[in-house]
Amino acid sequence: MSFAMPDLIPVMPEIAVLAMACVVLLADLFLKDEQRNVSYYLAQLTLLIGLLLTLNLANEGSRLSFGDSVINDQMATLLKSFIFIVTAIGFVYSRRYLKERGIFKGEYYVLGLFGVLGMMVMVSSYSFLTLYLGLELLSLSQYALVAFNRDSSRASEAAMKYFVLGAIASGMLLYGMSILYGMSGSLDIIEVSNYLIRELDNDVALIFGLSFVIVGLAFKLGAVPFHMWLPDVYQGAPTSVTLYVGTAPKIAAFAIVMRLLVEGLGHLHGDWQGMLIILAVLSLTVGNFIAIAQTNIKRMLAYSTISHVGFLLLGILAGTSQGYAASMFYAIVYALTAAGAFGMILLLANKDFEAEELDDFKGLGERHPWFAFLMLLLMFSMAGVPLTVGFYAKLSVLSAVVRVELYWLAIYAVLMSVVGAYYYLRVIKLMYFDKPLTNQPISQQWDMNLVLSINGLLMLVLFFLPGGLMSLCIKAINF
Amino acid sequence: MTFQQLVFFLFAAVTTLSALRVITVRNPVHAALFLVLTFFSCAALWMLLEAEFLAIALVLVYVGAVMVLFLFVVMMLDINIARLREGFAGYLPVGALVALIMVSEMVLVIVSGAFDTGAPEPAPATYSNTEALGEVLYTDYVYQFEIAAVILLVAIVAAIALTLRRRTRTKYQNPAQQVSVDRDDRVRLVKMKPEERD
Amino acid sequence: MRNGWLQPIADAVKLLFKEIIVPTNASRTLFFIAPMLSLAPALAAWAVMPFADGMVLADINAGLLYILALTSMGVYGVIIAGWASNSKYALLGAMRSAAQIVAYEIAMGFALVGVLMAAGSLNLGDIVRAQQGAWTTGWFVWPLIGLFLVYIISGVAETNRSPFDVAEGESEIVAGFHVEYSGMAFAVFFLAEYANMILISALTALLFMGGWLSIFPQSWAQTPYIGWLIGDGIHWFLLKTTFFMFNFLWFRATFPRYRYDQIMRLGWKVLIPVTLVWIFAEAAAIALGWKPWLS
Numbered sequence: 001m002s003f004a005m006p007d008l009i010p011v012m013p014e015i016a017v018l019a020m021a022c023v024v025l026l027a028d029l030f031l032k033d034e035q036r037n038v039s040y041y042l043a044q045l046t047l048l049i050g051l052l053l054t055l056n057l058a059n060e061g062s063r064l065s066f067g068d069s070v071i072n073d074q075m076a077t078l079l080k081s082f083i084f085i086v087t088a089i090g091f092v093y094s095r096r097y098l099k100e101r102g103i104f105k106g107e108y109y110v111l112g113l114f115g116v117l118g119m120m121v122m123v124s125s126y127s128f129l130t131l132y133l134g135l136e137l138l139s140l141s142q143y144a145l146v147a148f149n150r151d152s153s154r155a156s157e158a159a160m161k162y163f164v165l166g167a168i169a170s171g172m173l174l175y176g177m178s179i180l181y182g183m184s185g186s187l188d189i190i191e192v193s194n195y196l197i198r199e200l201d202n203d204v205a206l207i208f209g210l211s212f213v214i215v216g217l218a219f220k221l222g223a224v225p226f227h228m229w230l231p232d233v234y235q236g237a238p239t240s241v242t243l244y245v246g247t248a249p250k251i252a253a254f255a256i257v258m259r260l261l262v263e264g265l266g267h268l269h270g271d272w273q274g275m276l277i278i279l280a281v282l283s284l285t286v287g288n289f290i291a292i293a294q295t296n297i298k299r300m301l302a303y304s305t306i307s308h309v310g311f312l313l314l315g316i317l318a319g320t321s322q323g324y325a326a327s328m329f330y331a332i333v334y335a336l337t338a339a340g341a342f343g344m345i346l347l348l349a350n351k352d353f354e355a356e357e358l359d360d361f362k363g364l365g366e367r368h369p370w371f372a373f374l375m376l377l378l379m380f381s382m383a384g385v386p387l388t389v390g391f392y393a394k395l396s397v398l399s400a401v402v403r404v405e406l407y408w409l410a411i412y413a414v415l416m417s418v419v420g421a422y423y424y425l426r427v428i429k430l431m432y433f434d435k436p437l438t439n440q441p442i443s444q445q446w447d448m449n450l451v452l453s454i455n456g457l458l459m460l461v462l463f464f465l466p467g468g469l470m471s472l473c474i475k476a477i478n479f
Numbered sequence: 480m481t482f483q484q485l486v487f488f489l490f491a492a493v494t495t496l497s498a499l500r501v502i503t504v505r506n507p508v509h510a511a512l513f514l515v516l517t518f519f520s521c522a523a524l525w526m527l528l529e530a531e532f533l534a535i536a537l538v539l540v541y542v543g544a545v546m547v548l549f550l551f552v553v554m555m556l557d558i559n560i561a562r563l564r565e566g567f568a569g570y571l572p573v574g575a576l577v578a579l580i581m582v583s584e585m586v587l588v589i590v591s592g593a594f595d596t597g598a599p600e601p602a603p604a605t606y607s608n609t610e611a612l613g614e615v616l617y618t619d620y621v622y623q624f625e626i627a628a629v630i631l632l633v634a635i636v637a638a639i640a641l642t643l644r645r646r647t648r649t650k651y652q653n654p655a656q657q658v659s660v661d662r663d664d665r666v667r668l669v670k671m672k673p674e675e676r677d
Numbered sequence: 678m679r680n681g682w683l684q685p686i687a688d689a690v691k692l693l694f695k696e697i698i699v700p701t702n703a704s705r706t707l708f709f710i711a712p713m714l715s716l717a718p719a720l721a722a723w724a725v726m727p728f729a730d731g732m733v734l735a736d737i738n739a740g741l742l743y744i745l746a747l748t749s750m751g752v753y754g755v756i757i758a759g760w761a762s763n764s765k766y767a768l769l770g771a772m773r774s775a776a777q778i779v780a781y782e783i784a785m786g787f788a789l790v791g792v793l794m795a796a797g798s799l800n801l802g803d804i805v806r807a808q809q810g811a812w813t814t815g816w817f818v819w820p821l822i823g824l825f826l827v828y829i830i831s832g833v834a835e836t837n838r839s840p841f842d843v844a845e846g847e848s849e850i851v852a853g854f855h856v857e858y859s860g861m862a863f864a865v866f867f868l869a870e871y872a873n874m875i876l877i878s879a880l881t882a883l884l885f886m887g888g889w890l891s892i893f894p895q896s897w898a899q900t901p902y903i904g905w906l907i908g909d910g911i912h913w914f915l916l917k918t919t920f921f922m923f924n925f926l927w928f929r930a931t932f933p934r935y936r937y938d939q940i941m942r943l944g945w946k947v948l949i950p951v952t953l954v955w956i957f958a959e960a961a962a963i964a965l966g967w968k969p970w971l972s
Binding site: 117143 | 587
């Protein structure tokens with residue numbers, strides 16, 4: 001029995017992250033409680049190594065390995081790099097928060113790194129099986145992280161809901177995949193795509209499988225009507241975990257939608273476009289309108305996520321490479337913006353104070369003008385106000401939708417973002433025009449302040465210089 | 480009807496009926512036991528497909544380990560069935576609708592003939608699918624295999640991180656301490672003057 | 678009668694004629710299914726046991742897996758009995774047994790993995806044939822001595838025999854899972870326990886001690902008159918099985934009962950790590966082709 005050694009180069013970043021995660025797990029065993037910072041630095045080092053290895057592969061071109069089940073292409077490189085960056089930012093923001101709540105443990109970082117590994121696997125997957133396994137790896141880490149503060153009953157409830165609904169979603173996805181597998185006889189995305197070119201006559205069964213795949217994906221993305229878990233999870237989880245769940249995984253989710261729907265089932269575009277339109281319209285409506293009624297900022301941001309998922313889907317359903325690139329840009333920008341917004345909540349929180357009510361932001365302009373300004377930029381960016389990158393992201397998605405002559409959809413999306421602007425601007429109103437309700441001290445930590453400032457200013461910088469990131473996205477799509 | 484078909488229908492009937500009983504039976508322990516029966520007859524069906532490794536693995540893993548632990552938990556819990564069934568009537572119309580749609584879709588798919596691939600060639604008697612599985616698992620699917628292993632590792636880490644509590648008040652023995660005990664720690668020899676005898 | 682040799686038979690007859698009492702509020706069907714469920718797997722496993730070369734009921738490829746699967750079914754008899762009796766002591770016994778059997782099954786499974794790696798087959802006949810050669814080098818007991826010990830220990834634990842008999846624990850929870858059973862139902866439990874004992878002993882003989890293989894060199898089998906006795910044959914298998922059965926009784930008479938947490942610690946923290954390391958070392962040895970033990 002002999003077999004060819006698979007090409008390990010495309011998965012070098014994965015191997016490195018896995019090895020380092022195990023190192024963190026073992027090293028943490030020998031650390032005393034006051035030395036936990038070592039685990040933190042090791043985790044950051046892991047992300048750095050992963051980033052460098054990923055960038056090292058950037059010019060390799062598209063490369064398949066492990067019997068065509070893993071791909072390393074421009075898209076994978078770009079998305080993985082941002083997954084590392086966003087996760088690293090999240091780790092910086094959450095360190096003090098975790099320490100104050102007594103959950104600053106090695107396992108937190110180990111689970112976080114394994115989640116990153118799952119995202120990397122998802123981004124690079126080129127077979128249903130790999131994709132599913134990556135998704136499960138990410139989900140499992142997330143379930144555990146949500147419940148990580150085990151003395152909080154709200155967190156446990158959130159984790160339970162997340163787990164049950166996530167399991168149902170996985171079941172749906174698997175069921176859809178199994179039908180597609182039954183039809184095409186292969187799990188490889190490229191084979192399925194070839195099969196679809198060969199014969200398109202088995203429409204009924206294909207669409208049956210497709211709809212289950214889309215339901216599964218919609219669950220994972222949090223698109224309406226499969227969004228029920230999202231607000232509870234965002235609100236119930238410790239804010240640092242909300243930050244983790246709400247940022248990098250969105251990039252990975254975008255990647256699996258691309259891999260499955262565009263690269264695998266691209267020939268069924270006519271069929272899934274309609275389904276995605278329904279999801280997008282519902283997400284935009286429900287997300288924006290319900291967010292208005294929220295008093296808890298984490299919950300508000302959860303509904304805002306739902307509306308952003310609607311936008312994300314708009315670019316994909318356009319079905320043009322311009323649309324895909326716009327969506328990719330949107331996903332990355334959204335992840336960065338959300339990281340900043342949750343980072344701000346983490347900044348204001350301290351030992352006995354969660355800072356998760358909207359009222360807690362009242363008078364921030366008085367208390368700390370610089371952070372209030374950063375929050376202003378982040379909220380503007382989420383709302384899509386010009387001079388911030390969010391505007392550019394929304395614009396490029398909308399222009400892709402207009403390009404395929406879905407005018408009504410574009411108009412509807414604009415209307416809904418006007419509705420959305422209301423609750424983002426309300427935060428700004430609270431910060432600048434209301435009197436502070438609390439005088440909780442804002443703790444100063446140079447690393448967090450620095451990263452948060454860069455993160456906030458990035459919203460401005462990327463608006464004026466979107467060309468670099470956008471051209472990367474376009475290049476990644478047209479590999 | 481050949482003997483194989485007879486066996487197939489027998490086990491298929493047992494599978495379906497016991498699966499039905501899992502959701503209709505009132506007692507959770509009985510439901511779990513019916514689930515065991517479902518797994519077992521499923522394994523028999525797989526055996527008919529000559530997938531003996533998967534069949535036995537199903538019995539070994541699900542029947543022999545997973546369901547045992549499941550029963551363990553169910554027996555300990557005092558589940559109030561009446562409360563669980565409270566909303567049943569309310570959810571029934573929606574549930575029935577979804578079920579109806581699903582069933583009709585499945586019927587459509589099956590009728591469309593997309594899955595009529597015909598029976599595969601039976602494997603020769605010397606063919607061992609354990610061996611075949613092992614060969615592809617560690618070669619073609621090694622990447623997926625490793626990721627599955629990582630998932631299990633995450634499950635272990637998560638389970639321990641979420642449940643392990645060091646209780647300070649519980650009394651437990653440390654065998655190392657017990658073994659390394661010294662005579663001097665336990666026995667103190669006291670020199671005394673012998674008492675005077677009257 | 679002299680020396681009381683008829684006593685076991687008298688016992689059996691007595692049990693046959695005794696009334697089976699079903700406790701109030703017991704789950705009647707399960708109460709009667711339980712003893713059968715504990716006996717049936719122990720008997721069904723014999724289907725793939727080779728008594729001598731070619732003397733086997735079903736010569737299937739995945740024989741070892743089949744046995745592993747069936748022995749893992751045995752626990753249901755205990756659990757169901759414990760639950761269906763509607764009795765606290767019985768339930769305690771069932772709980773103990775469930776956790777214990779699951780824990781030890783892993784170690785047992787790993788020990789078997791070591792055997793099948795050495796033999797390169799799951800077929801029990803092939804496993805015995807792979808042990809041909811002089812008994813000092815051929816039998817798997819020597820290169821796999823660690824796994825052999827783990828297997829015996831977990832075998833004892835799997836059959837709920839002393840010193841791991843906390844599921845019955847006469848002195849703590851009266852008789853554990855079968856405290857409510859009487860008459861023939863009780864007897865079936867006992868039969869199952871002994872059937873399992875014999876099964877484990879026979880398996881140990883097959884997997885580690887060369888089954889029907891003789892301890893004498895092959896050439897001696899040509900000796901006139903007693904050649905059949907010296908050469909390979911079913912009598913060797915029975916002899917080895919009897920030896921291990923004797924061990925079961927010997928343990929019972931020798932060791933005090935383990936405490937429950939000690940059992941768990943032994944299973945999870947000692948036996949499983951030992952098997953893992955042993956399998957790793959064995960795999961390395963096979964990959965490097967270390968002769969003569971693992972070629």
